[in-house]
Amino acid sequence: MPRLAYLGPEGTFTEEALRTLAPDAERLPCANVSAALDAARQGEADGAVVPLENSIEGGIATTLDELAWGEPLLIVAELLLPVEFSLLVRPGTRMRDIKRIFTHPAAITQCRGFTARELPEAVVVAAPSTAAAAQEVALPGSPYDAAIAARIAGDNYGLVELVANVGDRSDTVTRFIQVTRPGVLPAPTGADRTSLVAFLSDDHPGALLEMLTEFSVRGVNLSRIESRPTGDGIGRYFFHFDLEGHVTDARVGEAVSGLHRVSSDVRFLGSYPRADGLTPQVKRGTSDSDFTEAADWLARVRAGQV
Numbered sequence: 660m661p662r663l664a665y666l667g668p669e670g671t672f673t674e675e676a677l678r679t680l681a682p683d684a685e686r687l688p689c690a691n692v693s694a695a696l697d698a699a700r701q702g703e704a705d706g707a708v709v710p711l712e713n714s715i716e717g718g719i720a721t722t723l724d725e726l727a728w729g730e731p732l733l734i735v736a737e738l739l740l741p742v743e744f745s746l747l748v749r750p751g752t753r754m755r756d757i758k759r760i761f762t763h764p765a766a767i768t769q770c771r772g773f774t775a776r777e778l779p780e781a782v783v784v785a786a787p788s789t790a791a792a793a794q795e796v797a798l799p800g801s802p803y804d805a806a807i808a809a810r811i812a813g814d815n816y817g818l819v820e821l822v823a824n825v826g827d828r829s830d831t832v833t834r835f836i837q838v839t840r841p842g843v844l845p846a847p848t849g850a851d852r853t854s855l856v857a858f859l860s861d862d863h864p865g866a867l868l869e870m871l872t873e874f875s876v877r878g879v880n881l882s883r884i885e886s887r888p889t890g891d892g893i894g895r896y897f898f899h900f901d902l903e904g905h906v907t908d909a910r911v912g913e914a915v916s917g918l919h920r921v922s923s924d925v926r927f928l929g930s931y932p933r934a935d936g937l938t939p940q941v942k943r944g945t946s947d948s949d950f951t952e953a954a955d956w957l958a959r960v961r962a963g964q965v
């Protein structure tokens with residue numbers, strides 16, 4: 660039975676994602692995303708499940724930076740999880756008693772409209788996770804009056820749901836990934852995604868365009884691009900790319916090696932089945948057989964068979 664680390668404690672959305680991705684896995688709750696990834700890196704766990712991006716908040720900076728800078732890990736699976744937030748309180752607390760709310764920063768963003776409208780005087784404080792917030796609020800003498808978390812977190816820690824669905828949108832989705840230490844890639848399924856990180860070789864006009872061209876000319880569709888600061892001063896960025904297809908697809912492999920040529924560094928983060936099961940549209944001239952045929956033709960040319 661694999662052991663998977665995750666952003667805990669019990670009752671986080673990440674736990675729900677883990678239970679869906681790997682129902683039989685042993686679960687190792689960790690205090691934050693970095694600790695969960697370190698547990699996987701150090702062999703305390705066989706892998707980890709962490710949030711990667713949210714349909715409102717965008718990329719989860721800690722996860723993106725850990726994947727780019729930390730000891731390498733491989734993404735082997737992803738999951739899209741609809742997230743529904745509840746306002747959870749100790750039994751007896753009323754709306755007018757709520758002065759301090761505790762929740763994860765991603766939930767602060769996703770419930771900003773609700774808190775501004777319904778609890779304009781309340782201070783909203785960042786917690787390590789939504790379930791950690793619920794756990795804290797449940798403590799007698801807690802400085803917080805309410806948590807925003809999944810309803811299940813309230814059940815786990817003895818809080819009651821004062822208001823359901825406090826998210827500003829009802830269709831919010833968080834994308835989670837399962838990572839392992841580098842090893843065998845998941846086999847291609849025909850509906851895959853590839854993630855990687857690329858660093859500019861030098862800053863010049865068209866540098867990003869050069870990177871994008873590697874994908875464009877091979878008919879590789881991007882599903883996400885995100886810049887993150889390198890930390891070397893204002894204006895210095897590196898890029899996270901998600902693309903349609905598996906690195907064993909000829910067009911993806913060629914694009915990734917092209918990217919390697921025009922970048923100072925590329926870190927491959929994984930090729931894995933897409934959660935939405937969508938298959939890429941293969942443009943004319945970019946199928947595996949088109950690449951094989953072209954390589955055979957070039958070999959003949961080089962052999963003088965013109």
Ligand SMILES: O=C(O)C(=O)C[C@]1(C(=O)O)C=C[C@@H](O)C=C1
Pocket residue numbers: 666670671672673674710713719742763765766787788789790833
């Ligand atoms: O705190 C949790 O419950 C988490 O699983 C983290 C997290 C996130 O990082 O985005 C996951 C889903 C929600 O978007 C809010 C918080």
